Amino acid sequence: MAKRALPLKRTNSRATSAEVAKLAGVSRTTVSLVLNDRGGELGISAETRARVADAAARLSYQPSHAARSLRRWRTNVIALLLYTLDSFYNAEIIGAAHAAALERGYSLNIMSAKFDEVQRRAYALLSGGVADGVIVAAPPADLAADLKKLADNGMPIVVMQHHSPDPAIQAVRVDLERGGYVATRHLIDLGHRRIAHIGSASQRLLKRRERSDGYARALQEAGIAADPHLVAMAEPSLAGGFSAMEELLAQDERPSAVFVYSDQMAIGALHALRKHGVRVPEAMAVIGFDGIALGGFVTPELTTVDYSRADIGRLAVEAVIGRLEGEAEPPPREQVLPVRLLVRESCGGARAAIDREGA
Amino acid sequence: MAKRALPLKRTNSRATSAEVAKLAGVSRTTVSLVLNDRGGELGISAETRARVADAAARLSYQPSHAARSLRRWRTNVIALLLYTLDSFYNAEIIGAAHAAALERGYSLNIMSAKFDEVQRRAYALLSGGVADGVIVAAPPADLAADLKKLADNGMPIVVMQHHSPDPAIQAVRVDLERGGYVATRHLIDLGHRRIAHIGSASQRLLKRRERSDGYARALQEAGIAADPHLVAMAEPSLAGGFSAMEELLAQDERPSAVFVYSDQMAIGALHALRKHGVRVPEAMAVIGFDGIALGGFVTPELTTVDYSRADIGRLAVEAVIGRLEGEAEPPPREQVLPVRLLVRESCGGARAAIDREGA
DNA sequence: ATTATTATCTAATACGATTTAGATAGAGGC
DNA sequence: GCCTCTATCTAAATCGTATTAGATAATAAT
CATH class of the missing domain: 1.10.260.40 (lambda repressor-like DNA-binding domains)
Structure with missing residues (x-):
């Protein structure tokens, strides 16, 4: 060391x-x-x-930052713990978080904690008082205990994009279940019956099943039997989306539509479809999740479930600062942001777009 | 405040x-x-x-981190100053930098300094001793003076992806000029004569003309007159690439190929071409720069100039630590990494791919 | 002339860890 | 029994800032 x-x-x-x-x-x-x-x-x-x-x-x-924070018991720094820097939506979240932090006189320390070793280090740093509060995105399961220890020691902790794993930890998240429902419902409304789903099978991150739950609910509501052969799980990456799609295409009876966990995976899936000569949206409708800008630049343009990345970053920062500066009323344990269907090309006809707003 | x-x-x-x-x-x-x-x-x-x-x-x-660094005059933290978090290659650079830092007992503090205000704050933090050394990616022009002040105060500073702006500042960069040359030469070898160029016109970042210089050199070497109508500048983003391409398509006599500043802009350009019904590579060859993973997932797969993002991150960290731990010999002022042509689909025939290696 | 009041400033301490410069005790040599 | 040497440990000073608890002098009130 x-x-x-x-x-x-x-x-x-x-x-x-x-x-x-x-x-x-x-x-x-x-x-x-x-x-x-x-x-x-x-x-x-x-x-x-x-x-x-x-x-x-x-x-x-x-x-001197060191001397000042030693004396003041305050660093005026908020740590932002990210586990995946290659998520294309992070930049927007971080930008908004930065702006919000600045406005209140704080600065942001982004800690990328991809490896276990980095994560251990991050915990040591935080518990060594390197920041006044922490925002965590997509926490790995084995970090939950560490986070709780920090929270119990009085450090404000806000989890983004996930349920609050503990009463002492706040959450700012998106209504993922509804997102899954809205996406699947869109496909159903377009007439699809064999609707596949590509989910995230990350070993390390906390389980995120909400999107899948929404998918299942929409199917059930429409009286479509869930077919386990139509669900493929893979690492949440371009390559993961690619291989999951190939897996689905190997089915005897192919699906006619697929709801994908993220835009990133969906772009991988589009690539697999093109490689196998499956036309989108004619032979396969594809819907993603996240509303990243890139989705509007691929072929065909990706229909997706959108939400405000900026709100997430801003609200997370405000929640931390609120706790730090002792706001009167205790903050809500969870803030859940709405999702909204963003219809582009990858599902074909746009006739169902009108009343699927999630707000 | x-x-x-x-x-x-x-x-x-x-x-x-x-x-x-x-x-x-x-x-x-x-x-x-x-x-x-x-x-x-x-x-x-x-x-x-x-x-x-x-x-x-x-x-x-x-x-306590504060107490320890107050006493030790050492934080064991290296700051990584980024100005664009949405660059798709950053994740790889950061990952490698993290690994290298960890190995030597340091941690990385990523500071995203998009706004002027954040940048001022970053300078204050650094000069307040929040880190032992700094790695800066794509520094804005107005930061050069601040960086120099820090360097003169004895703080090791390494610039990534850019020339060293000052003798006191080291640089780890890629041979961009050669990259521009290799890309353009590839297009020439494929028989193109009207070769356009989309460059970066960021107001804020330090001028980066190397790629364009390589483009000009290749044209000149091939006896092709430079045509200013074939050069379009735009913000280095998806949207920037899109609009620059549209501008080029508005020419009376269209180019048959285009060398684009970055993969990100190239993906924007591909989108513009599709929108205008221009087939790639048949009616327009497109070559990008950076070798980001995404380039292999778009339609058509993007031919590009590749280099090792991981090496950049690793070498930058090692340069900083080398300075901090007082290595015997003074480090080289610049470390220049090689580029290499990565032929995929967006330029058509691959016959020229063999001996264009930049190493 | 004495006391209270105000305006302006400061000496000394605390924060928590590291380091310098010893202190203490036991073993061994004579 | 006295001295030296080694092994083991510690008291006190230090890093740079912020804060507590006054100090000082001038002015106003009586």
Whole structure:
């Protein structure tokens, strides 16, 4: 692991508040008060305030993050724990989260924790106080215990895109079950009866069955018997979607439509269909999930279940900050965002698009 | 900006080294020595070491990151500054960087600095000592001065995917000029003469002209006059590629091939071509740049200029750590990685693929 | 002239870990 | 019994900032 620390030496020549104090001819206390904007209320004269600000600027003083958070018990950092950086919707979530955090004076520390080792490290860092709160996307199952420990220690934790795994943990998520239902219902309304489903079979992530549940509910409601041969599970990736689709195509009696776990997998599935000469949407209708921008750029353009990635990022950040700044009423344990059908080309005719809104 | 800090209060009940010391019946010094694995060499008996380790485990002791880095002048964190999280190749770079960092006992703090405001914040954080070194991808022009200040203060800085903007800043980059040359040459070898180019016109990022330079060199070498009407610039995004392609299609005399700045833009361009009924590769050959996995899943599969994203991430991390741990010889200012042509479908016939290797 | 009040500023401490510079005790040499 | 040496451990100082609890001097009130 980590080698021995190198000889302790002050390498960089950053100015300290003491040096600012000396240059301005005041005490460290005054410097602290002025630079934290408490000079006015606490009776530091305007003239002194200006002198301190000037000295700080001249020395390009930047407070030491370590010293400040040691003293304040606050880092003003929110950690964003992601397990899949290649999810195409992450960028939007992160962008919105960033904006929301900034607005409240926080910054975001994105920790990608793909490997077990990184994950262990992330836990150590968090429990070492590297951030004030944590937002977790798609947590792996074995992290649940760690998260709970952090939450029990008073750290605000918000899970995105998943059910709250514990009463101490908030969740900001999308109505995935309804999404699965809406997608499948769309296919049924278009006249399909043999409707396949490609699901996510990630070993590591917490089970996410909601989409599949919605699929099953729509089938049942329409009086269509569930056929286990029409369900294929694979890793949630382009390649996973590809191989799951090939598996479905190997069936004796092929489906005429498929509801896919994510747009990413759906794009893999489209590729498999093209390779096997199956025309979309004529011979196979395909519907994805997530509404990523890329879906509008593939052939054919992907019909999908859309939701606001930006809302997820923003609400997650606001939930964490709300907890940190002690808002009056306890926050709701779960915030569930609506989904909406986004009809493009990959399912053919758009006649059912009108009243499938999930909001 | 940041509201006033809340009342100072010890909210979380993390154990401190003093509590571990008490439980183990030793001094804080001993705890520190033992937990930093210096107990052996400094004469702490095996029995005491075991007692301390046990006490630490029982209290689930985690050293305070703030206190430790305040004292050590080391955070063991490397910051990774990204300006575009939606670049599809970032995930691979980040994955490799993570692995390399972990191996040496460091962790990665990904800071997405899309907005100016975030960027200012990032600079403040870094200059406040939140990380020991920085890796910057695609730095905006206005950040160069900030980066230089950090570098002059002794912070190791490595730029990825770009020329080193300053002698104090290292670079790990790809031979983009050669990539542009190889791509264009491929099109020429396939018999094309009217070869268009879609470039990146990002206002904010540092100018990156290498790809275009390679394009120009290949044309000149083949005795083809450069035609400014065949060059379109746009934002480096799916939509940018789309609109640039439409612009090119509006020409009186259309090109027969196009070399696109990135795979992402190329996918946008493919979409424009399909929309306008231009068949690829028959009526228009398209070649991209980056070798992202997605390129193998679109219609038609995208021919591209590939390079190792993983090497970039790994080398960047190793460069930073090398500087931090004071390696003997000064590191090379630039490390330039090779590119290689990856022939798929979007340019038609593959006959020129053999000897265009860039390595 | 004394006391209270206000305006302005500061000395000293605390945060938690690491490190420097010893302290203590026992063993061995004489 | 005194001294040295080694093995084992520790007291105190330190990192840079924020905060608590005053200090000081000028002004106003009596």
